[in-house]
Amino acid sequence: MAGNLTRDEAAERSRLLTVHTYAVELDLTTGPDTFRSATVVRFDASRPGASTFAELFGANVLEAGLNGVALPAGEDGRITLPDLAGENTLRVVADVDYSHTGQGLHRFTDPVDGRVYLHSQFATADAQRMFACFDQPDLKARYEFTVTAPADWEVVSNSAHTSVEEVEGGRRWTFAPTDVLSTYLAVIVAGPYHVATGEYRNDPLGTGEIVIPLRALCRQSLAPHFDADEILDVTRRGFDFYQTAFGMAYPFGKYDQAFVPEFNLGAMENPGCVTFTETYVFRSRVTDAEYERRASTILHEMAHMWFGDLVTMRWWDDLWLNESFATYAAALSQTGATRWTDAWGTFADSAKARAYRQDQLSTTHPIAADIPDIRSMEVNFDAITYQKGASVLKQLVATIGQETFLAALRRYFARHAWGTATLGDLLTALTEETGRDMSGWSAQWLETTGPNTLRADFRLDESGAFSSFAIVQSAPEGHPTLRSHRIAIGLYDDRAGEIVRRRRVELDVAGPRTEVPALLGQARGDLVLVNDDDLTYAKVRLDEASLDTVLGSIGRISDPLAQAVSWTVIWDLVRDAELSPARYAEVVMAGVGAVSNASVRRTLLAQAVFAVKAYVPADERPAALKELADGLLGHAVAAEPGSHEQLALVRAFVTAASSDEQLSVIEELLSDEGTGLLSGVVVDADLRWSLLLRLAVTGRAGPERIDAELAADPTDKGRQQAAACWAAIPSVEAKTAAWQEFVAGEQPLNTLRWALDGFFAAEHTQLVEGWAQAYFDVLTQVADVWPSERVQTFARGAYPPARSQADLPALTEQYLAQAQPPAWLRRLVLEGRDEVVRARSILAE
Template sequence: MAGNLTRDEAAQRSRLLTVHSYTVELDLTTGADTFRSTTVVRFDCTQPGASTFAEIAEATCHEIDLNGTPLAADPHGRIPLPGLAAHNTLRVVADVAYSTTGQGLHRFTDPVDDRVYLHSQFATADAQRMFACFDQPDLKSRYEFTVTAPADWEVVSNSSPVTVETADGARRWQFAPTPVLSTYLTAVVAGPYHVVADEYRGTVDGEEVVIPMRALCRQSLAPHFDAEEILDVTRRGLDFFQAAFGMAYPFGKYDQAFVPEFNLGAMENPGCVTFTETYVFRSRVTDAEHERRASTVLHEMSHMWFGDLVTMSWWDDLWLNESFATYAAALAQSSATRWADAWATFADAAKARACRQDQLSTTHPIAADIVDIRSMEVNFDAITYQKGASVLKQLVATIGTDTFLAALRRYFVRHAWGVATLADLLAALTEQTGRDMTDWSAQWLETTGPNTLRAEFTLDESGAFSSFAVVQGADPQHPTLRSHRIAIGLYDEKAGELVRRHRVELDVAGPRTEVPELLGQARGDLVLVNDDDLTYAKVRLDEASLHTVLTGIGRIGDPLAQAVCWGIAWDMLRDGELPPARYAQLVLAGVNTVASAAIRRNLLDQAVAATRHYLPAGRREAGLTALAAGLLDLAGTAAPGSHEQLAYVRAFASGAASPEQLAVLEGLLSGTANLPGLVVDTDLRWSLLRRLVTTGRGTQQQIDAELRRDPTDKGRSQAAACAAAIPTPEAKTAAWHAFVAGEQPLGTLGSALAGFHAPEHAQLTEGWAQAYFDVLTNVADTWPSERTQTFAKGAYPPAQARADLPALTEQYLAEAQPPAWLARLVREGRDEVVRARHILAG
């Protein structure tokens, strides 16, 4: 297993070393289990005679040579390097294991045609699973890769190949030296990939810029690959970011590979971006999926400057990468693509995820304290991404977009090809704005928990405001009151639509901020605090405004204002202030007025989840039946074959409950029933079957038959989820044993666990609650971290399980004393159970 580098170890090594170059040769023709890796590292030491270490993991080392002296690796994958000279050369020859967990160089065999595909994934510290290195972000260097691969393979890396030679049935790819990069940003993708090539042409500062660009996927997905849209978004993103950052794309070429069994949504390897191939749509999808993919493309592209050109010194500042990229993607998407309402999607979905994470007992500051690699692996969360982006959006609302981008240009020029810290970014912002950013950082980046904002006012006899204030509150456990830049909108109903009549923008601070600008204004039908979604905060409406939203959210014409109100309603549900059935009714009444496909999908998912998870067992079937009836009505009235129709049918398929509704699912699956224009394709068939299985109306024989129709890796994942969802003790036992024996591939484990823990099966699975804690006690130090994390999150029992679940959790934490990263995941499971039970009790 790869080691767990600490921050102190990294800092000490960084003080000692300057790394000049890596020469890495990989032979991918040596068999199905391992590949040959030969690495030569050239580096200097500031204290000759000192000692340090390099890393190589999951490897059998045949040769380790430091300046002519043979060495050996230790059992933990570290290579001790004693007695360093001023100038050093380390050479390591090893057979390294291919990964099946997505960490390192991952190997996948396509079940459709038996073709083999490889891709690397090195964040946070898994480059050592492919070549010997100093695996930390601040020891940047140049890399020269040479790869020997089967003759029919395509090989892609960060730079372009300079020679490709064929010999003995194989091809040898030699790549140009890269610019200076961190180890975690290097990449190799290899296999018989389908390639679509194009180029970008643009102008930056009057100079023509030409960038070769390609999109890749495996051969069996090529018929479904809409590379033209992906490359169009890429072209628009390059136009936008080069203009916004005042700097040409710095890495020469732009390849984007959609790879199988990828653990993340995407990874920003410069010149060789990797994506989950779920973004290759093999079945018809709604525009929400297209919008999400475009957002991911733009997110990774922004990293080329913020993260790749300028890299964080250590993982404490991961937010400098991810918060920025999340913000920048929405900015680019709203400015340069057809998804002009991207900020509305952000307000509805991203803010909800941030607020959920920020209210857990494990919440942490955006600028987190990361003491080692394992601590970082669980910090790829909604605080690092969505809350951080929300806070940046609030900062931009305060200082202005042009000023913010000008500060970024300072930052890029000053730190190009190097590393930087939060202090460096704050310095650039301070210089550009003329204001000290220390207090802003202390308030927003170094504290936890959301504030709550609400309007408090009185009216005169005419219905106009005689007093108006914004009141700010905070959770007693996170009592910080912050300065917020907000807008307040006053909305009136006109011709059946709620239209903003008046808007004020102001700063609020402390527990109470008077708003004299609103005195004398008529109250209207809706008083919306945080109109335009400028700040990150929870919002509560006054009683009359809440009534307006609950009875007419669909009449709010502005997409962003409507999204803010949808977010308020969801947050109230999560806080036990809005009954789940009432929330479902709100969605049914207003979802057909939502312009954004992404928001529509999110609302439908939330309505089904609220009904399945937050209604007591005795009321759940009736609640689902009512919701599904409304969804089927919406599907029937939507335009035949439209994205809206597909979205409603998908939601119906996940919530159908009554015998009549399940019969509709059976008819759609068998072809004996239909909706005009609806195509029941592969992915929809699995959705229909999974609900039938979950409710006891589908069988293992049907699952097997469907898998024969779809013998792909995605089909295997869907089949595993369906098998785990069979509501019998025998099926649950078989699924559990597959989980704990490691028989369930990592790529299917999460979906299978979701099938196992369907809320309808709480009584069936309550006996596995203690087994969950027993497994964690036994595997925390032996399973790969990705599998442990997936199991810890996905196998945590649902709220409907044993009444003593919180107590069992505390007992496990006290007795097992798990590492902090694992304890955090378990505590988050407990927190969600406590919250769900509060809602259930309402």
Template sequence: MNLTRDEARARADLLTVHSYDITLDLTRGDRLFRSTTVIRFDAEQGASTFIDAVTQTLHRVELNGVVLEPDDVSDGVRIQLPTLAATNTLVVDADMPYMNTGEGLHRFVDPVDDEVYLYTQFEVPDSRRVFAVFEQPDLKATFRFSVTAPSHWDVISNSATPDPVPAGPDAAAGSTWSFAPTPVISSYVTALVAGPYQSVRSELTSSSGRTIPLGVFARKSLMQYLDAENIFELTRQGFAFYEEQFGTPYPFEKYDQLFVPEFNAGAMENAGAVTLVETYVFRSRVPDATVERRAITILHELAHMWFGDLVTMRWWNDLWLNESFAEYMSTLAAAEATEFEQAWTTFTMLEKGWAYRQDQLPSTHPIVARIDDLEDVQVNFDGITYAKGASVLKQLVAWVGQEEFMAGVRRYFAEHAGKNTELVDLLTELEAASGRDLKAWSALWLETAGVNTLRPDLTTDDDGRITSFAILQGAVEAFPTLRPHRLAVGLYDHDDGGALVRVHRVELDVDGERTDVPELIGRQQPALVLLNDDDLTYAKIRLDPASLRTSVQHVRDFRDSLPRTLVLASAWDATRDGESPAREYLELVLRNIGAESDSSVVLVLLRQLASALAFYVRPQDRGALGDAAADSLLELALAAPAGSDAQLQFTKAFADHARTEGQLDTLEAMLNGERVPAGLTIDQDLRWELLTGLVVGGRFTESEIAAELVQDSTATGQLAAAGARAAVPMAEAKEAAWSALVDSADLPNAVQRSMIAGFTRVHDRSLLTPFVERYFTSIEGVWSSRTHEIAQQIVVGLYPSLLTEQATLDATDAFLAGLDPESSSLRRLVLESRDGVERALRAQAVDG
């Protein structure tokens, strides 16, 4: 199933692929579909190569009119192609299996109406699960789909949906949809979505003057919750912003957005047919942070129509060319073209936090990563490729200038539209537009790993005036690179109303171990000095002692959300790094979160609160601190404005942490409609959260779960019930969940994900101890026998992270010592999980 970079490079040197004609029959039952592919391509005369096709049964292989014996040329994954002509036509006819893993052609049955819904997910290497294909991004071609399916279905692909025609003389034969060929694109951004999806339609006018049809799709049973007009508004805003910024009109003929079930990611940038996780169709109230996250996702995928689909990386080592740009541009678009003006605050708290965390793992890597094969790239959709890359782009913009940067991007699209590119292609255009030599910048920022830490070093005289000020830059021994930073230093003081406001700002270049800032000498020392004000660069920051005291007492007093977020992020970094006690961070959050106005900041702070309690406080104090935190969260929920976002988030957090009899009594009263905070609606999804909290606390068991499922027999209800059953705090329930997850291979991806979350949600961690040895004896078999997505969920999700003790490290080290050196991706995932336990032990040692 693997493909190396060397194999891909050799195949690309041999071939020029022109077109795929793909015929799919989706009327042949619930396990298999028929796939017939005709590929036309040029090759080096007399050469041999292979095409990728994951088949159940291979019926026919015909190369240039010669029938090849399937058993002689195929191993079920690759089909060997001997003695090619200069111009070739290949026909591959096969049965292929539907998947329930979110890879290939995923099949889902809606429990509400028993209707079947299909969708494809091809990134990285899974178009070969649907048709025969040269599965690599630099062998672009046109794709023409012809699909036979039940007549009452809708069928959507990259090209506009044609009128179907009867496939046979009777209705049982279904109908056939014959799509026009796509533009030249990579196989991983082709798409097919089929089933009785319903839609809302609209349109917009492109900067080219073309009318672009728009569609938003969802399952029938979810259409009542679909807020299509909000999605259309964001789409129009994104279109206008990107077409102006990129200087290139939207490159495809239509733009559909399809919310699909059991999706593994947030979304996928299929050209003109974006698929999105259907939890973004809100059947219950969600935090405003989730609404913003959906908006960023919509804008991210739209940016991919240019970065990724129109211009595509040559090989996966330049994946950042797709993802980092889409991440940066989606945040920029949200902040400048939509209602989400605080998007950079969210980026700082959420995305950069992810990047800092990933960049301190033993598996950290440069943004431009070494990708030797498909296994490498499949574990590289991480915080480096997305969030660090986007952060570094923001730093590049600060260095060269916004207009100069976008001018380089416009040159890039003008020069490379429809092509494949590498890092040097982008840098060439940015250098030409900005006049900057970016080779040294690239070497330091894109081609080295690790995160720097910046600290202020200042002295004052007896009158409190600054006599010296410097910025100190450090790096860890393993990744010692010191980088140039374009950043700002902000000085903050209290105004007459007590708010912390910026009174002075200096923007400068920082380089090396020490950079003096003479512009600040002679100024009165303010209440707080903030390095990297406006968050221009990518680096962890620390506060001087006086500023740290101010932050602890007055972080809620910042008038603006971004500096407040930077201070909170610094405190969290210091906690994770074992520089300050975790209990102090708990106190900081609980004292100030009630005044926080930004929903995304509240969401992240509550996650960090949970992590600090789970991993970083001393184990002997965890129970008491957790109980106190739960009481505080309940107080915050009761004190929050009626019907507010904060009220909802605090209630959800209380349900997660409730443990004492009194707390469980309150939780049960809420579920029963008693003691509900004024203005809070206990809707169905919140009911499941309250009920699961009662299950984890030992108050509810199977009977209550089954009764709730009768009331909510939807797909969402079934997932919630699966998670709740796995969370029952009894050895028998944990054993049943483990058996279903590890010993069996039948669970759909979404059910498996929900059960893993339930299995690991415990108050009594000794329930997980019996599974440590079983984990390490099982995961090699899981890794070798399951698809990548399913295996990674198990390897990461079931690692004994909550057992933060030396025995866990010892068991991990023993496993790694015996692991085949060739299992590099599995080794990486286990090492990353091990690092979490090691970091927890360091943090616990300073807590107290």
């Protein structure tokens, strides 16, 4: 993010300006440090004689003129535009810095072959790092890009190119004018990319065949690993589903998907050219969970083509309109159009757990958030904006019906196509379609904070049947809203070794207590599952007998979604210090073999290891960790050789291994000889690094072994993982060297994230205690110096661990009082403190 535009400034500029076109010429042949950017903007002003500003950040302005009159270059990335006419032309020519932080036009040199790759990333307000513009979402315009690039490069933008001509030093690419877009959605991808081509051809609307050219791109050194056919298959399925569901053809012509290096996000929904992290190019074996996650991301970004790109939020307060909808739509389309038909199970166990965690922090915020400026927006790309918002939409759909919901969306798209909209506009479409005033729903769900808790309160007669049954709702003291919930209650019986549903009742609950007469006279059974089918967003507490059933027999619950809901319930109990972390790990070990959903399995294994490392008391931890690792190894040995299940278990075992015997298994896997215990395990590049990291954490691998591994894998991924290994060496010297790398502020962000994970290995709590105060000192020094993305990464990743002997809450309050950081940074530090307080409360139980 470059400048920090405020909402008030954006509103004033929006009232003043109507922007028509950007003609942007880029010369990418001018050297490794800067590129030439020449921009002509044509726009109208509603009040001739008024003044405003345009943005261009990180540039040496060579020429700036408004309506033929020269302008000063401007300061702090803003070019003042005085004395506007009714119709205006702004021309700006500049040499602009390439980015190495993932913002603006990012430049990357592949360490494997020396090839150079570029990609742009403009959300939330970084288009100004590539061309002069009015960088806010509601000033939409058409873009005409012309790009001069080296002769062997491919250049991609939102629209298709209309010509490529040879020029001195390379080739000039001319692109067709785009449809009207927000600045943050413009895109340029350039470099010697490998390109796989395909086509979507179908008649999903029954109005004639729709043809969409498809391409998938990655850099040349990853091409041998690029499964473009799988990616394009998911893409075609998504187009079938969305065009049918939304009643509208894909609006942007062609559809490119570029997997680009050093990308800061999972993906970005640029219309016509979506960009993705290269994490989704699998150079090593992965489990089906990774394939499901990639498919979810592909479908999430595709949903944005309608919700976000065709119809765009007016300001970032309504970011949730984009992200919550796309998250919900991705799960819906995965379930309806792909092989991941249990995507709602993944959503229930993985996505919702993140939402519940975020919503219980002191920094929680409404889904429809108050965003006064751009920096406040950046930290709102969180689990409330994405997962809680999607959960609330799922609850709304359970209430009004999926077809009614989709019909309202069709109204919304048709009414606001190519424009901008607000929450009120969506509520209007929902009200018109349902005949209900949706303002009350919005007030309850979108404008309040904190999760409710639901529990069953019942009595049994002498036969074991319900003589009374009610759902009791409560709310946290600081967030007292009680909401209307659409829920299902399932009664489950143990039959022939399976726990199966006998009766399901669906109803609306509201207020502190809702009677459920439909269950009177029903036999209690073995499990009373509140929020069966995961319809609403709420924490759930089970009655004692039902909890005993879940803890003892969760693997025998026959329905995958009911099982996922149950896993979420017991993880929440751990987080609220109501269930022993060691007991949770035991339940995972007993039940994970029956989990069919690869993503749920991955989440459970990660949570089990985390629970033991973070929440088990220090004197009990070694024995608990050894027991868990032994269990994981036993499961891996028993799993089908070479299966996804075996790989997931081996990965988890590697993170938990601690005893000499367990570490010897890792040594054997890392050696050329392997181990006979784990037949079928392929020790490829990424698994080798995981094995080496564990040896580094436990003091069995030093710099020489890490250097040798990096020499064998000199890729950027190898560099990232080597940085984690170096930082994980348990010595003061290694930690000091790693810390100095952190504070130098030059590591790529992905490398910094890996290295921070290694530095703060759970086993090194005492070793890193000396950096608790240093963390706050660094934040004080760099908050206004580093790019905000780097500050955010450091603020999150370097907050000291809960087991530190330092008084972290006191140090946090001292830092906040003395440094007076901006609200967005204050929030990140408080979230670190909240997690420490929660962990310590669990440890104290």
